[in-house]
Amino acid sequence: MMLTTLTIGGIIIGSQLVLAQRFPPSQYFRPIRACRxxxxxxxNRSTDLLACTRETFRVSNIQDLDVDKNxxxxxxxxxxxxxxxxxTTSDGYILTLFRISGGRKSPxxxxxxxxLLLHGWGNSCEAWIALPNDKNLVFMLADAGWDVWLGNFRGSSFSLQHTILNADRNLNFWDFSFHELGLFDFPVMLDQARRVSENDKVxxxxxxxxxxATLVAASEVPGINEKIHxxxxxxxxxxxxxxxxxxxxPMLPIASTPGExxxxNLLQGRIQLRNPRLLFSSLGIQPKDICQSRTLRCKLCDLPTLTPFIFNHNQMNYTNIPRMVSKLFDYATVKSFLHQVQNxxxxxxxxxxxxxxxxxxxxGSRQPPSYNLxxxxxxxxxxxxxxxxxxxxxxxxxLVSALPSETVRAVIRVNDDTFNHEDFSVGRDANVLVYKPLIDMMTEFNDRFEAGI
Incomplete structure (x- = not known):
């Protein structure tokens, strides 16, 4: 019975992944749920094979020397x-933070x-440097005069240690969702940045x-709001x-069922996205080996490697693909994903x-309580x-309706009709569309604060 369930589930999920990359969203399989x-x-997302070939031929021999560097x-x-x-968090996880305190432009x-920069699911802090050095948010912030802290949540490749549990041998190591990231990881990383930088607020x-995780912490951890600028x-x-x-x-029917x-247990709590497919592993093939600019532009590698990250052809920098793949992929935690599917x-x-x-x-109730935003x-x-x-x-x-009206200072739409979820990390124009306006907002806010306005 278990094998039959897994087989059927695999067919549904596999079919969904194929349809997701080949047909409009309106044709997706959608289970019944509470939300509209x-x-x-x-x-227009069509891909002209001839245009694809011409474009990728021009960039196929470009080498990125930073691909294999951390x-x-x-x-x-x-x-x-x-x-x-x-x-170290209060429940024993040992996290690594990186601090970039200066550079040539701003010693x-x-x-x-x-x-403090906090990465998404399936990433580590290196997702913030998936773009070239002159376009990623980390170096842009450092050049603009900021003391930059890069957090790594538990379960990412830089935070796989625990005072008792072993990430490879103890399944309990992976028994956490984004709830614990907000409740335990966020506060200890924020306090470290405050203490070392000697800033009361970050x-x-x-x-x-x-x-x-930021909003979980802000709604659940007493006193945390007073530490955030x-x-x-x-x-x-x-x-x-x-x-x-x-x-x-495709995971919606499984939400809040024994199938979770x-x-x-089947995935042992995590997915190794740096080399996620057993077939490729057995053949000695890594995602970066098949995700060259030619194959991605022509939709030959998107299914097995980039589907989980919801990328956008219109914002793809094809000369940056090897670096993007090497920096974006990391461990993806199963319960964090299942928690999101439940929601x-x-x-x-x-x-x-x-x-x-x-x-x-x-x-104390049969249904889980809601976070008090x-x-x-x-x-x-x-x-x-x-x-x-x-x-x-x-x-x-x-979300805007759920937050107190006085807390929401701005709701900013990225000025690109094709911009997607992972484009915030790897979009070709993210530096212009998102990072520069964001840094300008932060700088203006900080200037006004220091001036007592």
Whole structure:
């Protein structure tokens, strides 16, 4: 019976992944759920094979020397001062943070305003340097005079240590969702940035799950709001009831059923996205080997490698593909994903649903409680994208309505009709469309604060 269930589930999910890349979203398989499905703005996404061939031929021989280098090596080679710090959460996870305190354009000095960057699901902090060195947010912030802190949530490749548990041998190591990221990881990383930089308050930038963890902390951890200057949240995966991405949609029927435990145990709590396919592993093939510019532009590698990240052909920099793949992929935690699927199915933002009996024991009710976003204190700036298949415009509207009106300072639509969820990390024009305006907003906010305005 178990094998039959897995086989059927595999067929449904596999078919969904194929359809997601080949047909319009309106034709996706959509289970019945509480939320009204979002209808995305129609854009021209056709791919001309001849144009594809000509375009990719021009860039197919370009080599990126930073592909196999980590964030420390890349930072040093480009003149940035980078240090690493280990912090331990109250439940025993040992997290690594990186701090870039200065560079050639803005040398390290005391008194710089600090900003903590928080990555999304399936990423580590290296997702922030997936774009070329002159276009990624990390180096842009450092050049603009910011003290930059890069967080790594538990379960990412830089945060696989624990005081007791072994990530490879103890399944309990992976028994967490984004709830724990907000409750335990966010506060200890924020306090480390405050303590070392000698700033009472820190700015926060979060993408997707990083934004989710920020709002979990702001709603659940006493005193945390007083430590945040302002939060700039890109595609915050909070309310995702309108999601039509190719991973969430086929998983909706499994949400809050025993099938979740089956998936968790089968995958041993995580997915290694740096080499996610057993077939490719057995053949000795890595994603970066098949995701060359030629194959991606012609839609030959998108299915096996980039589907989980909801990329956008119109914003793809084909000369940057090897670096993008090497920096974007990391460990993806199963329960964080299942928690999001539960919220998509229930059209809510609430604690992890562990079944009526366990909910009653943990929460005192048969249903998991909702996060109280009324406790969030701003300022909050929300960035959203028209074609975001995971956090749709209607989901952003729900979040804005749920937050106290005085906390939401701005709701910014990316000025590109084709911009999607992962374009905040790897979009060709993200530096112009998102990063520069964001840095300008932060700088203006900080200048006004220092001037006492």
């Amino acid at each position: 499905a979002h209808q995305p703005l129609q854009t 964030i420390v090596q890349i930072s040093h080679e480009n003149g940035y001062l980078i240090d690493s710090y280990n912090v 390290a000095r005391r008194g710089k305003p600090s900003v 700015f926060v930038i979060g993408h997707s799950q990083g934004a989710t 302002a939060a700039y949240l890109m595609a915050p995966a909070v309310y995702i009831g309108g999601a039509y991405d190719p991973l969430t949609t 435990d089956l998936i968790y 998509a199915r229930s059209c809510s933002f609430r604690y992890y649903d562990r079944g009526a009996r366990e909910n009653l024991r943990r929460y 009324n406790r969030v204190r701003g300022p909050i700036y929300l960035f959203w994208a028209e074609q975001d298949a995971n956090v749709t415009p209607s989901d952003i509207q729900r």
